[in-house]
Amino acid sequence: MEQPQFLSLLESIKSLSSEQTLILYNALPAPDTLDIKPDESQVLEAVEETFHKAPYCPRCHSDNVGGWGKQSGLKRYKCKACSKTFNALTTTPLAWLRVKDKLDQYLECMRGDTALRVAARQCGISLPTSFLLRHRLMNVIQADKPELLSGITELDETFFLENHKGNRGLKVPRKRGKRKARGKKSQSVSVEEQPKLIPVMVACDRQQHVTDAVLEHVSADELESHLSGRLKPGAILCADAHLSHESVARRLNLELKELVTSKGVYVIDDEYHIQRVNAYHSDLKSWINGFFKGVATKNLPKHLGLKRFLKTEVFTVDGLLERIASHWVKPLLN
Template sequence: ETFFRESRKGQRGLGAEARKRGGRSRRKKKPSENASEKSGTIRKIPVMVACDRQQHVTDAVLEHVSNDELFTQLAGRILPGSTLCTDAHLSHEKLADQLNVTLKELVTTAGQYVREEVYHIQTVNAYHSELKRWINGFFKGVATKYLSRYLGWKRFLKTHIFSEESFLDQEASHWLNPHLL
């Protein structure tokens, strides 16, 4: 899993006036009546990403990181008998049993990055980094309600190999044949 800050980018009527240049940021203001701001924390939106070395990717925006949600998103997408490499999280052991896969947990906080000289999570961590750089860098963040659409877009770009010409041909065919949409 990776996490994105909750964003209501572009939403009108949030009940607060826009900050002028030189004004104080929201993080430094006194807490308002919003529960997440009262505690001084900003809500983080969990995003589950699973990928393999052959560039197959599945992802989803989660409500909470729980075994039930992870199972719902991964059931039928990971073949029984596969090996699932994860970071250490309590829900992963039960998930591995439900999916009938072999679990290889890595405790990165303890310096464990590779198990048995072949199992690691660097592939998914690289995807997390690339995804965050794309969303936060290129788009300067996206609204949380549209996050799943951007995940799908990124997944398409990552998993489909196409040349510039074939991409332009695909786009042109959609514009010429609107019934294909």
């Protein structure tokens, strides 16, 4: 039975007469005959199973640990080096989560096209809890990086307006009204009041591998920090004409195919272009600005991680579950 139908059924029980309630009670099977575990979660099972293969202390990273009973349905351990007790969720994005039993249901709502209110209704939770679960799960996969980019790799940056969505503690709140679009300046608006643009770097190859990052500025130093170790030797970098692109290609010993779009050069030798990365930008901006109606700048990296997962893999609940559980393998967390 779908969750909305189940909730409707629960509501209808309140209107039953005493005789109808007794009939319903007698029709229900005895609890001890049901093969159910209401507190069991596939997500937590997968996490604990992965962590139990090589448990280690999340504080001092020692693997000299021993069992220390169970609490709230989770196995506990004690570190023999620092004497701290912990479980598989300690210091992770899923720690101190009060609605662990809703995790399995909520995985279905991580397809990138389910609004928070819809997810809340489907899972029978409140709107703030729906927001919490989405961001906790995005936090887990945020830092995932794909396989090394290889072959022809495209690089470009796009920009998002700085966004303080959800921040009620702003000392100088933005004035009401439509914000000025990028590149459009008004004589009546001072330089300080001009909206700040947040650069986002995206690099992708022809095998659907993507890496991205939110930048402070478009500079060779920042690009190098995010691209270093992410490209296989011999990769060819396609990028538009920009000094930072020339510099990072030189530093990483990459062959650069520079596209001077201001002079109408969009493709070189019918093969080198940045159309794939520009298409990714278009889809990303449509998703962020269209479906979400903008996201807070502080949460932009989380959404980049989710979009990267949705674009580079065929979404399945089992696939997302496996990806989440993989974060509890010791080498990935060190």
